[in-house]
Amino acid sequence: MSTILDTIIATKHGEVAARRKAVPMSDLHAQALTRTPPRGFKAALDAKAATGGYGLIAEIKKASPSKGLIRADFDPPAHARAYQAGGAACLSVLTDLEYFQGHEDYLIAARAACDLPVIRKDFMVDPWQALESRAIGADAILIIVAALEDAQMAEIEDAALGLGMDVLVEVHDAEELERALKLRSRLIGVNNRNLKTFEVDVQKTYDLVGQAPKDCTFVAESGLNSRADLDAMAAHDIRCFLVGESLMRQDDVEAATRALVG
């Protein structure tokens, strides 16, 4: 049975092939040169965790396949400023249009509005997207292990690291974690969301944290709603978190961010 991830990846292959044809590499290289150098994404998380805080990746997420529209008054620069003022370490910006109503312009605008490092949250299927991501200013990209073969992951990672970006490698289970650890990046995320059923189970994070080497920056992703959720994880030495929907639904995003990690 095909999953939502299979559907998204199939769509993405088509989209990327079309964009590759339309945008010459030389244009992307030229655009990348106009961007400020990568802001250290992993370093920002590690710095918060090292001083006893929580490394929050606060996500700018307009809509999702599981929830539909999340935020009608969607304003990426305002969200970016509120997340920074509230104490986030990094931003995540969804750029996929078809399934998340995202856009590259949202990342450009959010990054310009703050000093935080930004991950382009999208579905990487081709190393070309690493250059495209740097050309829009991304400081990091995501590799979803469930979506790629080992060789594809290594190629995409090489391209991103070669451009000075960080790579968040996302896993769902022990088998994927083993594959993730063959890569060079030591920034590992466990996504608590089952991409077949959309169910969120934070137990995934608890199951895997002990299996990640100590030199990894370990990030719990999805389904986190409160300070109590984060404190419970911190008791298991998990100090970095990716939070989207629960923050995006708040009236006062800055206060909600501060309540989460301040």
Ligand SMILES: O=C(O)c1ccccc1NCC(=O)[C@H](O)[C@H](O)COP(=O)(O)O
């Ligand atoms: O959010 C979804 O519905 C979704 C569906 C299919 C693939 C990925 C999906 N989400 C991407 C994410 O990883 C989350 O946006 C991120 O971890 C934040 O999760 P949350 O705090 O639960 O919004």
